[in-house]
Amino acid sequence: MKKPKIVIVGAGFGGLAVVRALHKAAVDIVVIDRRNHHLFQPLLYQVAAAILSPAEIATPVRSLLAGLHNVSVMLGEVNEVDTEARHVQVNIGSRTEQVDYDYLVLATGARHAYFGNDHWEALAPGLKTIDDATAIRNRILLAFERAEMSNDPEEIQRLLTIAIVGGGPTGVEMAGTIAELAHAALSKEFRRIHPEQTRVMLVEGSPRVLASFPEDLSKAAAESLRKLGVEVLEGARVTDCNEAGIVIGNKQVAAGTVIWAAGVKASPAAAWLGVEADQAGRVKVKPDFSIPGRENVFVIGDTAAQTDATGKAVPGVAQGAIQGGEHVGKQILARLAGKPAPAPFRYFNWGNMATIGRHSAVADFGWMKMKGALAWWLWGVVHIMFLIGFRNRIAVMLHWLWSFLTFKRGVRLITGTKT
């Protein structure tokens, strides 16, 4: 008898959680991703800030799943789904292959959103992939190099201004670590400019940074950032990005590097499926993550808009994707076994954390809040624990230790670009 075929698109946190739930079942699993690696996105900003190497937070999907003999991996891009005929179209180089499924899980994540100003992307890149991170690293490092060579004080000031748009966890973490890079790691290495005078701005449109955290933690984070020399602008709207920098309200601010951390847009899964999406492009899924009219098609993670059984919206973070993936896995198992559906999905919030430089962090566990150095250590332990792969854990710890003890950033390479 042919085993049921489960096709999972996307090898992020959500997709891999489905694999974990199903790999012991009598099913054939195909994992399709357009990249060959699973990415530990929570630490991606450390690649952009020249602390970690890409390979330390990315592991080949094939290597992760090598031991699971009912799982095969395809490197290719899905652009079309036929839910009637039950297959997906996968682009592999110049060729297209059709992959049939009995159950389909779309876990294709999100990209940056520029709120209708897509031309800002080239001026203010966002941070979602390894290539994004190395591109931002290049930009920051090259700005210092250009400033060192310049004789024009105004241009130097512009080049030494880095603006991060968006004060969520990614923006806060970027701002803190870039401030440390400029103010400590690079300070002794230039002869003409003074990197410690770098202006690092964090621009948040809403009244406070870390808006999803309790108010006192937002305040603590803003204070810690200011101690690191970051200009924290709250309630400040970016109305334009241009060659010279950004416009806040109607004031032009000259900035050599602009980094976008202000919002995301789901992958176009809703369009592939021909179903309704919310404003952020997320598929409005049913309580069991399936889509209306198709019980065998599920959407999870950042691509799905979901409210759990208690009425809580599931946030677009790693644990949301993982829990969604586990739930979908359980459901498929139950259906295959002819058992009743599992209990309705309830999102369990393990806690939210954001780090601010090498000394401080904020953590919100609901029943407890933490800030300062202890929260930082906790953040470190949690992130190391969840890093996939033994080698990566050791390498990351080593890099952290080295950068902690020496203030140095070892991964300051400018690559893939003309000088």
Place this chain on the structure above:
Amino acid sequence: MKKPKIVIVGAGFGGLAVVRALHKAAVDIVVIDRRNHHLFQPLLYQVAAAILSPAEIATPVRSLLAGLHNVSVMLGEVNEVDTEARHVQVNIGSRTEQVDYDYLVLATGARHAYFGNDHWEALAPGLKTIDDATAIRNRILLAFERAEMSNDPEEIQRLLTIAIVGGGPTGVEMAGTIAELAHAALSKEFRRIHPEQTRVMLVEGSPRVLASFPEDLSKAAAESLRKLGVEVLEGARVTDCNEAGIVIGNKQVAAGTVIWAAGVKASPAAAWLGVEADQAGRVKVKPDFSIPGRENVFVIGDTAAQTDATGKAVPGVAQGAIQGGEHVGKQILARLAGKPAPAPFRYFNWGNMATIGRHSAVADFGWMKMKGALAWWLWGVVHIMFLIGFRNRIAVMLHWLWSFLTFKRGVRLITGTKT
């Protein structure tokens, strides 16, 4: 009084050796490089083979020289030298800056040479920079992915054929480590193809691989490679590269990946200086490394054709560049102090080594020859010792240990490319 200004172009082994010799003198030193990092080229093939991360063998030049207060670093590209007016033109982005000098040292290295067939470069990339290495890594890994997805047995066979052109140390080291990657590291990770059946070919035009080593070591190297499953073709000339692969003699061989390790061409320093070059484009320098007619202009390393006081040709390897740089440094010091010139340059050969996979190496010290496992360990110790930067040494050891114990390659990322 204005201090004499020493301009060094190129922050490779040669350029940095000049800095080391001069940094305590009452001089101003400017180091110009078009990349922001010094590269430990002897281990570059391990980046291409997914063992090491780029940052482990590359260190920012600025960071290396940060403590030397008479040294400044410029990121820019030199394309013109005026030896009459004593200045170099440096391209910095879209701008050009003129840098004056009292003494000039050109240590600008070499690129691959395709013997008049420059269009082969796109088909058969060579290995000189970090970007070269990640591009080759992408190609190899993508070939396996494409093969896994293909239904055409002939195409699969082509994709699973990797040809390395040139049997010098780089070619031998590439062939060994690629064979291990395919035959061991990847063997369990694919479902349809069998990576252990990958055909790895090493094609050498002269009668033996490692032609610069004693004959018995060439033989030992070829044997070790064959044990690893490499097809070693000696006396086999590549007459064409094309979309399908390579032509050996007049026989077309289908290959999905072709890597060029067959020859180098010096940087165009001879053209900048308007002096004579040999066939490989190297400047014919005087015994003291200066150029005819200009006592204050020196060329060292892979860009120079030099014969030492005993009539030995100085080889284009790291130790040749380092010893040339030291000699030039000593000479400049002597001239500045009004002392007689140092003793004529004598090249001291510390020994040549090449590694073949994880188990074997050959080493030639002149007074002693070694091969096998002991030579491998010695190779490892020597390379770790000379790696610049404490962090890099530890990280490299860790990666080697991990890849040695587990057979795995952790740095198998496909980045910067469309699927």
